[in-house]
Amino acid sequence: MGTTVKRNRRIIPLHLRKRVSAACDRCKNKKIKCTGGFPCTKCSESKQECKITPKSPAADSTDYKELYTTTKRYNCKLERIVQHLFPDVGLDFLRNNIDVFEKNVCIDKSIVPQKRKQGPEVEDEQALPEQSKTIENFRQSYVSTTDQSFLDFIEKSNGPSKGVPLISASSCETFNVTLGYKLNEMLNASVIQALAILPSEEKILKFIQIYLNICETNYFYACHIEMYEKLKLFNRARENNDMEYFQREWSFLLIVLAMLSIASGFEYMGEMSPIPSRQLEVNPGFCFYLAAMPFVGFSLESKSIESIQALLVLGVFMTTNKSDSFQISDSGYSLMNVALDMAIYNKLYSKETFKHAAVARAEKMKRLWWSCYTLERRHGINLGRPEMIRPEEITVGLPEYCAELRKNTGATNYLNQRVIVRLNMVFIKLTKLEFTKSSQNSKGVSIDTKMIKELAQEVENCRSSFPEYAYIENLDPSDDLYRGNIHLHLNYFLAKIYIGKPFLLYKVENQGKLPENSYETSFVDHLTSICVDAAFCSIELLTVLEKNSKLGLFSFTDINFCNISLFVILVYLRVDKSDTTLLFLKKGLDILKTISRGSSTAKVSLEKLAKFNQLVSVVDKSFESESVPYNIVNVEANGMTFPELPSDIDSILQLENFGDFENASAFFDANQVFQGMDSFLNPFEDT
Template sequence: MEWPELNASPASGSNRMTAPSPRTSGNGERKRVGRACDSCKLKKIKCTGTKPCVPCIEDGSGTSCSFNAPYARGRRRTTVHHNTASSSSNSASTVPAQVEPEKPAESALASPEPTESDRQGHFVGSSSGLAFLLRLQRLLRETGNAQSYPTSIFTLGDATLPDFDELTFTLPSYADAKALVETYFELASPNYRYLHRGTVERWLDDLYAGQRLSHSCQAAVLSLFALATTYTGSSSGGTSPGTDVNSGILYFQAAERHLNRECEPASLTMAQALLNSCFYTLTCSRLNHCWSLFGTTARLILALGLHRRNVGSAAAHRASPNLVELECRKRLFWSAYNLDKYLSAIFGRPAMLHDEDTDQDIPLLVDDHNLKEDQIETAPQSGCSTMMGLIMHVKLTRILNKTLRTLYGIRPVRTSERQKSIRTLSEELQTWKQELPAYLDPELVDPSVLGPLFQRQNNLLSLAYAHATILIYRPNLFHEFCGHSREQLSQEILDNVRSCVDAAMLIVSVVERMVNAGQFYDGSWVSRYQAFCAVVVLYTYTTKPPTTASESQQWLRYFTAAEQCQHCIGTAASPDSLSYRYHLVMEEYRVEVIRQVRSYARTPPEIALALEDRLSHTLLQTPESVDTSLWLDGGGLDTAAVMEREADIANAFMDLPNWDQLLALLELETHRFFIGHMLSKSNNGL
């Protein structure tokens, strides 16, 4: 499928001035103006980008020409200043323009950050939580790729893919191809078993034997190659040129070409190839690309009737149905269902696949080697099945879906109703935990004694369970930042807060286990997202400083665990990766928490001493091109900023995966003072 490209050329039109202006160079070449003044923006007229601009001079309001509205189009442009004294007596067409020389960047620790303003132009001081987010957003923009390329609206904000030369593209060697298939089924898709291994191996043999293979089948194989490369080695080479990360991009682009050329009716194989591509775009930190691509995939799934039991399947109506196709239909739908819910949680957007619209069965507990087109060989009940990971993950994701709809919906929820929902969801989660087989429960079986596939399933289910626990209890975590002291909170809420923090600590321990085992792969996008959620919870909890020696030990334990997990996420992350954006958000939050706790008058001496050294260094692994001069100043916080409703906090503070989400959150009125109000509690003696 071809995505439309944006027209990157500027719109044509005549200039307001006949002489060269900031919008035109001396040779008549048109230049883009990156920012209009507040008056021109309000009137929706052309602005020359100067201060004062030509329209304001002509209107006689040159002295009031201002650029106070927040700038949200990347790096701030240098403002061109006119000499207003001479402009009052000269024609507007002869106004001399002088570019203000750039001043050297100064550290935010030595000089306060310039004042900000919100979308309505209201003043926002440096102590406001909104200013905190605006500075963070600007830092995230400035650390990204400074170049701008024409790009599709469906991939806006994602890194630009390299040009694909189909004439020079070659398949990997047969040995490398077999290795990629092995990696895919053992590491890349432990809980997403929507491709039948025997069928894929048959496609592979036909492809390398030169036999005719449909475009959809070739796309499925190539997208499988692409996804597997993210688990085989580094961008410096991996195990061989045919299996490294750079080759994965070529496989992905080749798969897209084959899908674009498919002329046959929509099929299950086409949906499998598309879902493979969705997962690959996530491993490449292309969230917007994945969101758009998954929209197409989800609607193709619905069009094929995969959400219904035996609807739309020719195999189901034959005298001898194809059992492989029937099972793959179930597996594909529920794998897409899982991805749909995680995308909903990450973006904070409604899901595309709904429980009330489906009656599809859960896949059978049968491994690929026991699944044939004409028969199913039943495995012994006591054995370990690779399909158990998918089945248990589906059950857990359905609880996650209820959590998102109940606790994070658009409609405000009363405190009593929310607490009732939390109790219900918690009971369902504990029931799920009790149904977990022993080999998938790290409390019963040490994952290190399992094979690679079952280790991956064990770790990923542990992370998913802890992440669901965080989402269930996290609304109660914010009670402590809504004007309540811990003495005013009920024991139930305090227990829920502890459960939320314990779940975050569980994620930290699982991530540490994966790192030590060499299984925290670059392609593990959801694991890094869940680790980010855990770090945010721990930093939020430690915002409230300890008051006793025992609390100090616990505080240091939580804060140190958050730092260690943050380090795991940011280690070896490239500047364009989602992990690096997570790392930026977490480092900004970490530094702010340290400053607030240190400024608290009753902070225990041992905590103040421990934080003294932490403030002097950063956990940020920055490349040389990254400007780190925008870290926060230690100014006070606006204690007058209060939240109107407790429920709005839980709704507003959804997970922040990248700067696009931060920008979206700035639109929320309730989020404006959240972080400022949350952190200011440490100054109020709580």
């Protein structure tokens, strides 16, 4: 046994010990002894503020009666809230089956709160007449009010489903077959309907390849590697009739349906076949679109990344298939708008959202964001819709190289995506360009030429950042990126058209009135030539697409470029009826005729231009056959240079009688671009 060594310790007498009634907050936090006083010695030495927070009286933990009363009052309020949100749930069931209720609401999310009608409260529900009780089979769903899916929805919703009993709100035994069961039943029915119309496994793979390699162009909708891996599981579950998989992965089924709806219209490109010469009355993708519509309601509720992808693709599909007899003209934009709203909800616009995420995931979300934002703004500007988020609020960077996001062919188009985003910002700035009334003349409009030149320079900077493989002289029609690279140039020419279009309209309205040899005249002529040259180049590129069987019969992008270029040429005919102008008018109409074989939007535009068919017939066939294609490369090389401002001329031009300038500076929707063109028809009827 060892001897215990006792430490010598000075014992302070009791009367000399100093106790502090309340230690200061700083000493408490640092867990050191407080000397007391105000301020205490420690705080005074460190020159810190000395604070003392008074203690709250301790609750009597033995007062179980008060605790029971408080808890009961709290539980009663919670039960009232639950009954308000879920009127079909009885109190007995809620108290005895709380685990089941929690699972259905929080985990499976198979039931959702019901909307209660506004009006006077009724104390006794049993006193209500039968027709005034809650309609338990009602499910609010997203369906278009004019398309076929709405008619199908009415047919299927006419009366209760067979084998599903109507239940009372107070029935506890049948709670599991109420709203939650109905939602699962609707989802199951939608899955069965979608699986029934899907083609073979080989054809699905073929269509997905067509979509990702040809239709995706300069945007991003899904990671190719992930898409093909999920497609293997998808086909395996379909082969085994695994309904649990499809009920769980219904969002991926929706993405597949959305991609098939677009890709089925581009099948001839995937097969390297000529453009179909026969008239296609119905888009082959409509069957997949209609099968996808029942899932849209679930997508609006989930707000998931998969929902954003699917709604964006469905929106692209519907922009091509506008028809007054089919559905509202801007339903495609509506789907894009919802997709962007979900992207904002998920904060894809903020770099902070993916600060700690893996590189591939962050890049995927970044590209998806820019695709949502770019497509929504391009179409939203056409329709005059306000922006949902200001550009200043977007902090996420531009697309960057990521090996995991390459196409299955090994190619990548992230550089094209960067340019498209930059050009889109130019379009947004153009719409915000201010034209103020002149103080010298109430009818005049002041134009800051410096702002025009800066925007034009931004466009040229975008052009200089084109990747080398996208140069026109390097394009290969057999390359999967071919259409995307052509569209890159078409967007560049479109920006030129939008910059010069107001000046073209001004020149037409004031022909013969502009002073000769003046800066105003040279400036307007220069911008007009830039606009017209860009329109000619756009038509020539579309002609090249047609020659190589790469012109999309169901491509809104091709239709939009063609329509806007035709608009410029038609306006320019007022001041120039040369053979060159007539030749490109004929080429543009031929492109529109080709696209109208499939697109209802192109058919509408072509009908509005029926009177011009007689005009272009004056073009000599021999001249057309011997004509040299428009030299797009030389036009691009010239750039958008502007004459220097003379020192004695103010940088603000005072343009008088410019009544239509504000309307002319707006963007034109593809289906509205030719409205108001009747005023241009009369001068040509006698030509």
